[in-house]
Amino acid sequence: xxxxxxxxxxxxxxxxxxxxxFAAPRPIPPEMVLKPRWLNSLDSNxxxxxxxxxxxxxxxxxQxxxxxxGPLIPFTLGDRFGYVDFQGRFAMNxxxxxxxxxxEDYWCEYGAEPELLEIHNSLNGETISVxxxxxxxxxxxxxxxxxxxxxxxxxxxxxxxxxxxxxDFAAPLTCAAAAAGVILTGSLDGVVEVxxxxxxxxxxxxxxxxxxSVILGCAIxxxxxxxxxxxxxxxxxxxxxxxxxxSSGGEYKVVYHQFLEEGFRREVFISFIDHDSWIVFExxxxxxxxxxxxRKSSRISLDGPLSAIDGSxxxxxxxxxxSPAEGQKKLAAxxxxxxxxxxxxxxxxxxxxxxxxxxxxxxxxxxxxxxELEKR
Numbered sequence: 001x002x003x004x005x006x007x008x009x010x011x012x013x014x015x016x017x018x019x020x021x022f023a024a025p026r027p028i029p030p031e032m033v034l035k036p037r038w039l040n041s042l043d044s045n046x047x048x049x050x051x052x053x054x055x056x057x058x059x060x061x062x063q064x065x066x067x068x069x070g071p072l073i074p075f076t077l078g079d080r081f082g083y084v085d086f087q088g089r090f091a092m093n094x095x096x097x098x099x100x101x102x103x104e105d106y107w108c109e110y111g112a113e114p115e116l117l118e119i120h121n122s123l124n125g126e127t128i129s130v131x132x133x134x135x136x137x138x139x140x141x142x143x144x145x146x147x148x149x150x151x152x153x154x155x156x157x158x159x160x161x162x163x164x165x166x167x168d169f170a171a172p173l174t175c176a177a178a179a180a181g182v183i184l185t186g187s188l189d190g191v192v193e194v195x196x197x198x199x200x201x202x203x204x205x206x207x208x209x210x211x212x213s214v215i216l217g218c219a220i221x222x223x224x225x226x227x228x229x230x231x232x233x234x235x236x237x238x239x240x241x242x243x244x245x246x247s248s249g250g251e252y253k254v255v256y257h258q259f260l261e262e263g264f265r266r267e268v269f270i271s272f273i274d275h276d277s278w279i280v281f282e283x284x285x286x287x288x289x290x291x292x293x294x295r296k297s298s299r300i301s302l303d304g305p306l307s308a309i310d311g312s313x314x315x316x317x318x319x320x321x322x323s324p325a326e327g328q329k330k331l332a333a334x335x336x337x338x339x340x341x342x343x344x345x346x347x348x349x350x351x352x353x354x355x356x357x358x359x360x361x362x363x364x365x366x367x368x369x370x371x372e373l374e375k376r
Contacts, residue, residue, distance in 0.1 A: 002067040034333070034342065034360065035372045036086040042080045042366040047088030071356060073121060074102045076365045081107070083122055084368060086359060091122070103139035110136065119144060119161070126257055128161040140178035147173060154185065156199060161309060165199030174215050175267055180224030186215025192229055194252070203252050205238055208230040216263075217270040226292070227252055228270050228279045236263025238270075238281055238288055238297075258297055260284065272312040273318065278336055280318060287320070289337045298337040303330070308353035310360070315373070317341075319360060321351045331362060 006288065021341070040047040062286040068085035075084060081100050082092035094109075099162045101108045106117045117130040119137055128144070130137075135146040146155040151172030171189035178184070182202065183195045190213025196205040206213065210232025217230035227241040237259055262284040270281035279290045286302040287309075304324040318334045331350055333342040348364030355361065358373045 004368050033374050033376055035374045037359075037372050039086060039367060039369040040084070040088045040090070040371045042077065042093060042368070045090050045093070049088075072104070073353065073354050073361050074104055074107070074122070074358060075352050075361070075363060075368065076100070076102060077352040077368065078365065080366075081135040083107075084361070086356070086370070088368070088370060099136070101137040101139060103142075106137070106139045106144060108137045113149065117146075128157075128159070130157065130161045138176060140176060140183070143178060145176070145183075152187075154183070154195075154199075167195055167199045167201075169193070169332045175218040177218055177220045177221045179222050182220070184218050184220045184227060185233075186218040186229065188214055190214050190231060192218065192227070192231075194227070205241070206251065207237065207254075207257075209237060210235055216266065217268040219270045219272055219279065219281075221272045223276070226272070226276070228281065230260075230263075230268050230270055230281055233263055233265060236260040236283075238283075238290070240258075240279065240290065240292070242246060256290070256295060256297075258288070258290075261286070269306065269309055269311075273311060274316060280309075280311075280336075282309075287334075290339060296337075300334060300338050300340075304328075307351045308362075309351055312354045312355045314355070314357070317373070319353060319355065321353050321362070329364060354370070 026282040036050040038047045040051045043073050068089045070086055072083040072085055075082060079096050080093060081096060081102055082090055082094050084090050098111050100111050105122060106119055107122055108117055110117055111140040115132055115134065117137055119128040119130065135148045138147050139147040142360055144162060145155040146157060152169045153166055154173065155166040158164055169185045169187050172306040173185055173187050175186040176183065181197045185193050190206055192205045193201055196202050207229060211234035215229060215231050219228040227308045229294055231237050231239060237257055238257040239254055242255045243250045243252050245251060260283045268282040270279065272279055275290055281288045287300040288297060289300060290297045302322045306320060307323045307329060308321040310319040316336055318336060320332050320334065322330050324330055327349055329346050329348050332340055332342045335341050346364055350365060352363035360371045360373065362369055
């Protein structure tokens with residue numbers, strides 16, 4: 001009886017959340033709606049399906065026992081992290097006990113100075129033990145790396161935890177990205193480097209042009225031919241570099257740069273999206289958007305700091321969550337380059353945002369929700 005009572009209190013709380021969020025499909029022109037599918041509380045495993053999304057195959061009281069199926073979405077929300085499937089069932093839902101690294105393929109929880117790392121494969125449940133690694137795990141493009149405890153080295157690991165190679169930097173790393181068999185890094189001394197799959201340097205570059213040289217954001221296109229960089233403090237700049245020479249050994253050259261006025265003194269978001277046709281990056285007061293084919297930059301103003309962003313950018317849409325005021329959040333759908341096509345405010349201190357194809361996953365405080373982009 002107590003279990004049933006708790007269950008209905010959880011459901012009531014979830015439905016209250018939809019009062020702040022979506023109670024009905026919201027239009028996203030042209031001819032698309034954002035349709036609620038389910039909600040679930042981090043304190044339970046009772047996904048509440050909305051409308052016709054409720055599976056008819058299983059009685060409601062059997063749903064919590066159903067095993068997660070198919071692809072899993074990694075999430076971090078408040079003091080919790082884990083994986084949830086497309087039907088809102090948790091494959092893992094843990095309270096943080098230390099530092100965490102999380103990706104679609106791997107997760108790891110570790111202390112301040114770990115001597116043993118237990119890296120877990122989210123797909124098959126296998127565990128990789130890294131002894132005396134004296135570093136912190138970094139998961140990039142389905143691969144496992146280790147950042148040295150001082151932040152100034154990068155090691156690539158094999159599937160059994162063996163270190164394949166280690167590359168030492170002159171200063172601590174500030175950002176890293178990987179694609180097409182190469183690794184892009186930026187460091188505190190303002191140097192950008194590209195490494196190959198064997199840890200050999202292919203390219204090195206110092207953007208300069210600022211009072212303080214530091215790389216605050218870096219991104220690489222899926223084919224490895226373009227680099228996006230946010231560099232410097234006073235003034236901060238966005239740079240696009242393209243590879244010339246027609247191979248992985250070609251040199252990268254700056255083809256566009258833009259001063260960003262007031263900037264950040266922390267790592268910032270930057271990503272190639274929508275099949276590498278755009279670069280989106282965080283800038284003071286909103287987002288910068290650069291269309292590669294047109295060599296044209298535009299700006300999207302936000303009414304508060306950026307709290308979360310969907311980096312997939314499929315179908316020409318970008319989803320973001322901003323923080324207009326303390327405890328207030330706003331989910332927005334943006335049609336690139338600069339059109340806001342939907343906004344939905346809600347109340348929360350913490351947020352999560354993810355996307356898989358036509359499915360959007362979002363969360364606030366202790367509630368996760370899923371929505372579907374549907375053509376009408």
